[in-house]
Amino acid sequence: xxxxxxxxxxxxxxxxxxxxxxxxxxxxxxxxxxxxxxxxxxxxxxxxxxxxxxxxxxxxxxxxxxxxxxxxxxxxxxxxxxxxxxxxxxxxxxxxxxxxxxxxxxxxxxxxxxxxxxxxxxxxxxxxxxxxxxxxxxxxxxxxxxxxxxxxxxxxxxxxxxxxxxxxxxxxxxxxxxxxxxxxxxxxxxxxxxxxxxxxxxxxxxxxxxxxxxxxxxxxxxxxxxxxxxxxxxxxxxxxxxxxxxxxxxxxxxxxxxxxxxxxxxxxxxxxxxxxxxxxxxxxxxxxxxxxxxxxxxxxxxxxxxxxxxxxxxxxxxxxxxxxxxxxxxxxxxxxxxxxxxxxxxxxxxxxxxxxxxxxxxxxxxxxxxxxxxxxxxxxxxxxxxxxxxxxxxxxxxxx
Amino acid sequence: xxxxxxxxxxxxxxxxxxxxxxxxxxxxxxxxxxxxxxxxxxxxxxxxxxxxxxxxxxxxxxxxxxxxxxxxxxxxxxxx
Numbered sequence: 001x002x003x004x005x006x007x008x009x010x011x012x013x014x015x016x017x018x019x020x021x022x023x024x025x026x027x028x029x030x031x032x033x034x035x036x037x038x039x040x041x042x043x044x045x046x047x048x049x050x051x052x053x054x055x056x057x058x059x060x061x062x063x064x065x066x067x068x069x070x071x072x073x074x075x076x077x078x079x080x081x082x083x084x085x086x087x088x089x090x091x092x093x094x095x096x097x098x099x100x101x102x103x104x105x106x107x108x109x110x111x112x113x114x115x116x117x118x119x120x121x122x123x124x125x126x127x128x129x130x131x132x133x134x135x136x137x138x139x140x141x142x143x144x145x146x147x148x149x150x151x152x153x154x155x156x157x158x159x160x161x162x163x164x165x166x167x168x169x170x171x172x173x174x175x176x177x178x179x180x181x182x183x184x185x186x187x188x189x190x191x192x193x194x195x196x197x198x199x200x201x202x203x204x205x206x207x208x209x210x211x212x213x214x215x216x217x218x219x220x221x222x223x224x225x226x227x228x229x230x231x232x233x234x235x236x237x238x239x240x241x242x243x244x245x246x247x248x249x250x251x252x253x254x255x256x257x258x259x260x261x262x263x264x265x266x267x268x269x270x271x272x273x274x275x276x277x278x279x280x281x282x283x284x285x286x287x288x289x290x291x292x293x294x295x296x297x298x299x300x301x302x303x304x305x306x307x308x309x310x311x312x313x314x315x316x317x318x319x320x321x322x323x324x325x326x327x328x329x330x331x332x333x334x335x336x337x338x339x340x341x342x343x344x345x346x347x348x349x350x351x352x353x354x355x356x357x358x359x360x361x362x363x364x365x366x367x368x369x370x371x372x373x374x375x376x377x378x379x380x381x382x383x384x385x386x387x388x389x390x391x392x393x394x395x396x397x398x399x400x
Numbered sequence: 401x402x403x404x405x406x407x408x409x410x411x412x413x414x415x416x417x418x419x420x421x422x423x424x425x426x427x428x429x430x431x432x433x434x435x436x437x438x439x440x441x442x443x444x445x446x447x448x449x450x451x452x453x454x455x456x457x458x459x460x461x462x463x464x465x466x467x468x469x470x471x472x473x474x475x476x477x478x479x480x
Contacts, residue, residue: 356439
């Protein structure tokens with residue numbers, strides 16, 4: 001039967017419904033601010049929205065979007081290659097290229113389309129792709145479509161990458177290496193300095209996905225490669241507008257002039273409608289703001305450190321270093337669901353993550369902080385976790 | 401060149417720790433359907449083979465590999 005393979009998921013959804021929890025696809029009934037909303041009937045602090053710079057409610061971004069919708073209409077109704085390239089899209093491409101200090105940029109309709117599109121197009125039959133084992137689903141989807149030879153290297157392990165480049169011999173020079181700046185689930189940062197050194201030694205091309213690190217890392221917010229001082233070694237940077245820039249869409253920037261020819265070969269770019277002009281306009285304004293207001297980067301790190309230290313002090317199993325993504329790892333599924341439900345009741349929305357979305361067999365309570373969170377809100381989140389512990393819901397013995 | 405039997409022997413010994421059902425392993429034993437390896441265990445198992453023989457096993461070959469014998473043949477092809 002066609003539907004048999006979905007039975008496990010149907011059973012799991014039925015179990016969640018019986019327990020009266022809606023962790024996946026929870027409906028936001030009202031948005032109060034960048035950090036507060038009403039979700040599934042609970043007034044909550046939004047601690048799982050990737051809104052790192054807190055710009056989703058910035059009045060300047062809203063005004064830019066409102067002006068654009070009045071001027072350009074609600075949608076482009078077409079592909080970038082047909083009728084969907086408006087002056088707004090062209091302007092954003094120039095601005096995002098300038099932000100990264102390179103000459104070439106492509107704007108996509110979603111971040112998923114950007115990574116999937118680039119990973120499926122850059123390497124083809126006969127080429128090799130070396131990707132981090134914990135890469136995002138959009139990267140895995142892209143490399144599968146590429147028809148290149150696809151090899152994984154151990155997560156954040158430059159020695160394993162080097163070993164695999166050595167094994168490729170002459171083929172190393174036609175290899176695309178893929179890494180992410182900050183990994184979305186655990187918030188760990190890629191060792192890009194060491195990865196870039198491997199690329200320099202063996203050749204090949206390096207693509208870095210800065211989806212969760214743009215705005216957050218680097219002197220001007222370009223991401224993990226800037227923070228590591230290895231931007232000159234990065235051939236392609238991909239990223240998203242739906243996190244630090246508070247809208248939706250994706251991009252690829254490169255110093256290689258060939259990107260202009262590559263553009264016309266990316267199916268995820270050609271065969272989909274371009275972003276609404278209002279989305280592009282708010283993204284342009286947000287990009288201007290993160291450049292003009294570097295204090296946002298400082299704020300998000302202050303909040304990240306406060307949350308990380310607070311959860312660590314409670315004895316919860318968080319990652320090795322503070323990051324705007326702070327994940328609490330659990331091994332018991334049922335207990336993790338109970339914790340998620342209790343956090344909602346305590347007024348805190350976080351992400352519940354289950355395998356295979358988590359990088360291991362563990363379950364995650366994934367928190368992401370924003371520059372817009374106040375210190376008091378961060379303390380409320382920490383107190384909610386303390387409440388779990390007091391209620392006996394979080395048994396340290398069950399921690400990963 | 402490593403011969404097929406040597407690959408097979410390594411696969412049997414490496415799978416011992418995953419063989420919770422204590423099956424008698426043979427070339428026709430299915431890695432997932434019989435032994436019950438999870439997708440994560442499959443990847444850990446692949447990494448052990450890669451490190452031992454100093455090779456990289458592309459993900460592309462995995463859809464064609466179901467049994468221990470098929471895997472041994474593929475690994476041999478990758479390491480001529």
